[in-house]
Amino acid sequence: MIAAILTLNAGSSSLKFRVFAREGLALLARGAVSRIGADAELVAELTGASQVRSPVAGGDHAAAMQAVLDFIDAHDEGWRIEAVAHRIVHGGTRYTRSTPVTPQVLVDLAALIPLAPLHQPHGLAAIAAARRLVGEDVPNLACFDTAFHAGRDALFTHFALPEPLFEQGVRRYGFHGLSYQWLAQVLARDHPELHRGRVVAAHLGNGASLCAMHQGRSVDTTMGMTAVDGIPMGTRSGAVDPGAILLMQRSFGMTPEEIEDLIYNRSGLLGMSGRSNDVAALLTDGSAQSRFALDFFALRCAQAAAAMAVSLGGIDAMVFTGGIGENAAPVREAILRHMAPLGDFATLVIPANEECMMAMEAAALLA
Template identity: 45%
Template sequence: MRNILTLNSGSSSLKFALYPLTGAESLDTLTPRYRGMFSGLNGGTPRLKLQNSEGRPVAMEKDELPTRLELPDAMGRLLSWLDELPDLSLAAVGHRVVHGGRDYHQPVALTPEITAELGELESLAPLHQPFCLAPVTPLAERHPDLPQVACFDTAFHANQPEVARQFALPRELTQRGLIRYGFHGLSYDYINRVLPQQLGDARRERVIVAHLGNGASLCAIRNGTSVASTMGFTAIEGMPMGTRCGSLDPGLVLHLIQQEGMSAEALTEMLYKRSGLLGVSGISGDMRELLESAAPEAREAVELYAYRAICEIGSLTAALGGLDQLVFTAGIGEHAAPVREAICRGCEWLGLELDVDANDRDAERISAADSRVGAWVIPTDEERMIAWYTAQMVGLA
């Protein structure tokens, strides 16, 4: 049976899924045969989680993982396991690539030349781009005839109005590509496509989707098109995140360099890896741990997170000219009821009335029946989006 393999490679993890093809694929019918993730790569404690289509754990290999596992080794283990599966052939591989720059607004078949061009965007997403592209060359060496497709997190936002993408910087810098790109586009693309069936007859001309996970952003969608987003030139702008700071006064960054003597490397490490929920709480960047903690610092971190989300919703509502629906997705958005409640309480001025019981149950609709603005919890599925785009690109859908 022919299959599409999807890869979402990060600095410390490798997510993958295997989608069997029937020959008449649609976004609705694509169902993974396996889903898995290597975590703790490149210096952490390696772990492997692998499940079949029924959500049951599956063993990839008999031996325990070593105490240290690098990304190439994880890729090798994955490919060896795939080679041993009976009646399996790979038709194509789809990659999540965080940054497409100014030129790539649609999925693209990867060639050595295109892969090199995408690698030159590393400075725009230093903690993502090199890891997204890392599996491409080893795969090509092992399976030179296997089509590989890049699906971009920036693509969904490419048609935003210029006024929403432009910084107030000298024009020559804007012309060189120093603009707001936006991210989490594969997640927003998926939510946008399933909204009609999820919301039914509910009005959905003006929608805000809150992708709240370890990385967090929000997107304003008008009539199915992204018009504004909270992330900009890099994936650090906007909301505070697990370990990323979110938006800062540029003068603060200059102060850290000029007065505190921080180097670019030290500043990058602090803003990306020691800030956000972790930095404020001093406890953890994991929202689950903070919600379970009785420490006042944990409570402050959660309150700041919700406050900033409320402020971003207000800004995006202004860009939309009003709000019909608010959708929560990703790890925190789908599972952290206290965070959703705090955000919804802060949006009561918009006409959003929360159904507390529904929210506590992680129900699909969490707004009251007579709420002027609807609030929803809809699981995202970036891997399915990648598989669908990849099937289209290689003529299998």
Template identity: 45%
Template sequence: MSLPGGERILTVNAGSSSIRIGLFTGHPEHEAPTPRARGKLDGIGIRPRLQVVLADGTHLFDQTFPAEQVADMQAAFRLVDLALANGLRGEQPALISHRVVHGGGLFSAPVRVDRPVLDQLRAFEPLAPLHQPYNLAPIQAVLDDMPELPQVACFDTAFHAGRDELSQLFALPYPLYEQGIRRYGFHGLSFEYVSLRLAEVAPEIARGKVVIAHLGSGSSLCGIEGGRSVEVTTGFSALDGLPMGSRCGALDPGVLLHLLARGEDARSLEELLYRRSGLLGISGVSSDMLALRASQEPHARLAIDHYAYRIAQEVGRLAVSLGGLDALVFTAGIGEKDAELRAQVVERLAPLFDLRLDADANRRNAERISSADSARSLLVIATDEESMLARHAWRLYRDGRSLG
């Protein structure tokens, strides 16, 4: 059994100003597709730059474009698709897999996307305004240009869908829970990939009680036992939990009532909570950790310290939900590369969990950064959401569910 067009799978991870793509080949006898190329187009609408690298390290593209040529996400996707087709001798993907942040209560597994499904997914845009509209724009572009091409949506909320009701509840009237106002959780594709990778590199740890810290411009933690999501720091929207690059994280709802009473409206609050808070809001400098590290502004340091403080607090909360802690795993851009932040977090947690950091391994961003005398393991595992997107889409096809 083979897909038409040579089993090529295109993965699409679209954000507000960038789009990450991957090209994979699915083999009937393999569960995990083979990567062929990866790329990123960033600076959409400002200074678009497309970079594509083949799996062997060969640079296929590195080109900038006029802003008006790539003014929005649909134009960006069409450019990426054209560049791949031209660079790979006209080969076209047979299947496209998209990251979609919010599946709500309707979608707890990857699904083939047609126009009715796309309409259902648009209903969740208010719950993830920084992500959902941009996730859906490339899907719309394909439906407009190549409606016969199968597309799969993979949801960041799906990995958390089987959690206990206790974990999903807010202390609001129960009928609201039944209407879908509940704690969904996000970054599920990243957590799922890292948990699978952990099972490969340290199966004895993967069977235990593990907290994975996905730390980037969006940040959250997940408590996992035996590869299954037990608890997560994000909730109904992608605002909850940890402070992030420009998002506030957990917030006393009384603050919102106070601001509403002062004359703020829903639109201005959305702007405040999603785009002017988090590391950017505290520092007044930037949402980028590298810029904060380089800054001499005192509030830049305060923002970093608060971030580390909240991460450590949430690790403790998830350990309670898990009934213990066997390992802490760092992933995503900050988690994988910022040794100083990892050290700050571990220092706060050390008295509770008897953690010991191998300073040299941590400095090198090694896979295992705990010392030999640490009571619990500390690891750094690179995430790969694109591989997870390809795997889910390929599994849908191999399981025999129709993509035609």
């Protein structure tokens, strides 16, 4: 019997999973249920084996979770799930490290839904499904995207607003922490001299941000109170003048719900190009709008990198990760061209592995 850890990353219409051996964290299986709420389908594979594809009956995360467990039951090689680790986007100020899920934790995380409306409800739905279907005796662990950024200096956590608002939670939290925590682990293992230095890390995917790291700790980051802030993303706007939001509401008659949908779902690369949020598609398309969207994205990333370098007092390395950061060489090259005034620094591409980071956290909890 192999002691195993299941990791879950729930999105609005997807549930990604991986199964790791508890000892050594070897990857045993991986897959995802996509199009939850429509024609949901499971695509999964054992390590070294061919893919399995099957339709998923039911239209919610519970049905997706059942499909994942059915796959594991049908294809495992004597695995025993000893913990389930969940990616939870927002931990607020209370949860600054991974934590076992309790009824009180669930109440606290539900209260944070307004700060991460696209992510938090689905993470909680995955926890509920796992607790019911895997069994109450198997511990669930909440791993937070905000936790890595806890403990930053107050200069990097405030907005220029009255202090009572900060005390009420209107502050800069930062996200993609599991990805940056993994990068810090890899740098410490493979590039210890850079790990000790001033690193600007860029997690560039459909969600995107940059982080200033020194000695493996977060100093500053581009995202603020919510995961829509900072640089442009696939469908999210990134930073927008607050006055523009007020104008949309007061003069254009847009409701808060319509504005939320605009800045989360219809902006970024998709909104600017008018075509797609997929960088590979935009590079292939080559239209003036697509080129402009990519040029704008690269410029904003470079400007953000310069800001992160200021927070660090210089830059020793630029590290790219995420779907765009790892696979879109023309975008990386454009960002680096804009960063030429910063002088010489090392450039690395490190594959993202938030799931392994979550499994490491779960293994530590079990130990």
